[in-house]
Amino acid sequence: MRRQSARYDRGGSSSGPIGSSDAASTPFSAGGPRPEAPTEGLAFSGVDDQRLFAELRSRLFARGATPRIGRYRLLHRLGAGAMGEVHLAVDDELDRPIAIKLVHAHLADPRSTARLRVEARALARLAHPNVVHVYEVGEHDGRTYLAMERIEGGNLRDWLRTGPRWEQVLAAYLDAGRGLAAAHRAGVIHRDFKPDNILRAADGRVAVVDFGLAALELGDAGRGEPTSAGAGESWSGWAPTQDRTSEIAGTPAYMPPEQFRGHADARADQFALCVSIYEGLWGCRPFTRRTLADVLHGHVDWVPAEPPRGAVAGWLWPILRRGLQVEPTRRWADVDALLAAIEAGLARGRRRRLVARSGVAALAVGLLSGTSVAWWGAAPVVDDCAAVARELDDTWGADQRAQLGERFARAGAAEDMAWLVDSEAPVVAGLDRWRARWSAARGALCRARTGGDPVVLDRLGRCLERHRGAAQAMVAALLGGEPAVLRAAPEAVLHLGDPQACEREARQGGPPEPPAALAGEVQQVREQLARAEADLHTGRTEAAWAGAVPLEARAQALGHGPLVAEVGLVLGRIAVARGRSQEGLERLEQAVDAAEAAHHDRVVASSWRHMAMVAATEAPDLAAGRRWLRRADAASARVGLDAGTAARLDAIRGDLSLLAREFDGAVEQLRAAEAALTDQGDLLYAAHAASSLGTALLERGEPAAAREAFERALGQRERAFGPRHPEVARAAYNLAQALRGSAGAGADHEALAGELLRRAVAIWAGTAEASSLDAGRAAFVLAQLELDAGRFERAVALAERAEAVFGAALEPARLEHAEVAALLATGHYFLGRPGPAIAGFRRAVAGYAAAHGADDPYTASFRVALGWALLAAGEVAEARTELEAGRAAIDGAAGAASEDSTDARLGLAAAELVAGEYARAAARLAEFAEAPAGELDRVTFALVSGLLAVRREPASRRAAATLGRARAHARAVAGGEAMLAVLLDSMGASASERALVAR
Secondary structure: OOOOOOOOOOOOOOOOOOOHHHHHHOOOOOOOOOOOOOOOOOOOOOHHHHHHHHHHHHHHOOOOOOOEEOOEEEEEEEEEOOOEEEEEEEEOOOOEEEEEEEEOHHHOOHHHHHHHHHHHHHHHHHOOOOEOOEEEEEEEOOEEEEEEEOOOEEEHHHHHOOOOOHHHHHHHHHHHHHHHHHHHHOOOOOOOOOHHHEEEEOOOOEEEOOOOHHHHOOOHHHHOOOOOOOOOOOEEEEOOOOOOOOEEEEOHHHOOHHHHOOOOOHHHHHHHHHHHHHHHHHOOOOOOOOOHHHHHOOOOOOOOOOOOOOOOOOOHHHHHHHHOOOOHHHOOOOHHHHHHHHHHHHHHHHHHOHHHHOOHHHHHHHOOOOOOOHHHOOOOOOOOOHHHHHOOOOOOOHHHHHHHHHHHHHHHOOOOOHHHHHHHHHHHHHHHHHHHHHHHHHHHHHHHOOOOOHHHHHHHHHHHHHHHHHHHHHHHHHHOOOHHHHHHHHHHHHOOOOHHHHHHHHHHOOOOOOOHHHHHHHHHHHHHHHHHHHHHHOOOHHHHHHHHHHHHHHHHHHOOHHHHHHHHHHHHHHHHHOOOHHHHHHHHHHHHHHHHHOOOHHHHHHHHHHHHHHHHOOOOOHHHHHHHHHHHHHHHHHHOOOHHHHHHHHHHHHHHHHHOOOHHHHHHHHHHHHHHHHHOOOHHHHHHHHHHHHHHHHHOOOHHHHHHHHHHHHHHHHHHHOOOOHHHHHHHHHHHHHHHHOOOOOHHHHHHHHHHHHHHHHHHHOOOOOOOHHHHHHHHHHHHHHHHOOOHHHHHHHHHHHHHHHHHHOOOOOOHHHHHHHHHHHHHHHOOOHHHHHHHHHHHHHHHHHHHOOOOHHHHHHHHHHHHHHHHOOOHHHHHHHHHHHHHHHHHHHOOOOHHHHHHHHHHHHHHHHOOOHHHHHHHHHOOOOOOOOHHHHHHHHHHHHHHHHHHOOOOHHHHHHHHHHHHHHHOOOOHHHHHHHHHHHOOOOHHHHHHHHO
């Protein structure tokens, strides 16, 4: 008997991505857009189809033998340097391009090579975005090689020649420094940090390469007096004096004094980083040109030259000067401390330039409309705007922060809610970010009041008050302390708008204000509308609907067009969240009509954007989605397009390309959107973009890159929600399903999928959502993986959990009941429990027969499994009946050569053997021209053949050998020995027969 798999494509939904039930509350569906009808869910090939495709491809495109290093196929050489040569290669197992660095043979010093292996393995575990990923380190023909990530781009020295701005240069080195610091924390020292060893990809990503390789350069000249080397060349050697016996390696122009004496630790890398930053910003190095002999004989002045004065910020030089100290102990404590000092300096500089050069604060100059800017000069003795910093104390301040912490602590103390306390930090951080941005915009407004355009400034003030009102409603909802609201809080705070976008809105104009007589009532409606929006974002969609619906009539009665449009927008979004996409789209379109009549561009842009999002995800409609997105682009340009909105529009654009199966465009758009959203700190939208990107990469045949995108999506959700949040479980489940279903998925993907499913199940088990349908589906899929791995007790426990959930959550006619019954029955069968196995297979047969008919091949396959279980219980006659019926249906649909037919024929041979009908058993076995190909089928075939031969001729050596092969086959298959034990019991094997098998 083979392990039975659930038939996911026959009406069950156990394997599909989670996310459709609440997708309207999120900007994109968790597993990426759905394909066009009639396919429901992501359509992936089965394992057999994948093997067939791989075989066909190898036959069609076979070429002569290509050079290989391990499992990597070399394509062509990319270049060579002092330490080795670099080749472009392909990892055939993971189907991804990589770079192979093959170290020169003359550098294969055993001690250095051993250290390189240790450090490369540490880097392989690091997986930091600013460090080139090392996948493997090994040896080929006596030469060390490293298999590394392939980055399309050049090194930082080449990029610097293009003349980037100093801010860009500093940003690139900060990224490189983060990679360096991460490596230090992993215990790895670079020893040769310089611009040449920093790569910059086409998308702007910066990554450090060649950690530890400098130590391999111990050339022939290095055994005596070191020779002179150019300032930009790597060098290694041995110091000639007694107190300089350690190896020296690196590039002299970037090395600190101690490295010339053979001592290179993390502080040496810090020194090299400061030299590199100095060189990148000012075009020269901080120390005059020197020879190695000068350094080793103490003839070098280690006082760095003060950089030329100019456009580069002067505050940076003291920070770098400390990192360039001769004594390592006088430098920064570590690279992290150096980077923190630089980033603090940048922040101070941004604050000083806030009004003149950045964000909303630029309004303070622009809104003056050419009038005097005296207020920007020397600070007054009394700052009339100082009180602005306290304006939000009643909205989000210390008191509210403490109250929210108490609400999270109280809710987290409840049973199955401990995970909730993890969400407090991201929620508080999100509200703090919002407060900082609102306060900056409000301060700019205050200072611009003198001499500014009062009309524009009033618009800005009203916009900021609208944002404050939305935040007040949100905080009030959170302080209500309802567990369901706190569960949604991490996502809810991300829906708060960016107050600094008010500057653009104010400049572009806005809808007319209501007449003075109506202003109070209009404001009341807007406050109630803000509360309805807060309910929407905190997951209380029905409360949101109940609160917003009455506002529609009130807005109409007041006759203020902008208010009618605002209410229509919120009602449309709530309708979508309630699962009524068509109604929601109609309401959003009506909101557009009202907003255009009232010159309310903000509502126009928001309505078109939400409509395009729905068309890209919830109610797929490619033509409409692209039409609505074009209108959203145009309206957003009118109102003023901020970076966050632009990134969200690009994410929708990518989803629509994915819906159109334009995978190249989707990958490009979603990759850019994810990066921009991540930069904006918009983690949830970034997670959705990364998830869609993973789907596009899978469809494009890049499973390794897809896996990385899905992992980023999971990591972003962890940061947004907290590691134990049920939303993280949902994301882990979806990632596992995508990996399992991807074309070309191999053992590594299957293993990762299992880890992710275990994580999802473990998270859900610790929450009140352990009995949710999502948790049941995750347990179901994980049970199948455990069954395939031969861990039958775990499989049964997980399947029982899924069965309990399905029983409580699903209608009796749903096919999931039959699927989980089959899974349970198979586990019980392999554990030697025929009674529960028979009961489970009977339920599976009944369920599939009701759904697809008694002659359906899937129904028949479960009848075959039932026959095996009956045989294990000694019910030979009934077992033969089920096996015959199952075989007839399978042969009629798929032919006698199908795998399911093989299982039935072997079952019938076993039944004849147990009944003592040896001639008929032999005839059944004679139907096989050769042993079956299936792993478990080979075990069964060898056992039945051997037992038949022994019972017909007890002294037969050939029979004994056949039984021995059954044991050998069983040992090679997960769960094979368990099945062998069940089969021996089923066939009434004697002690002597068991002894022959055990030989």
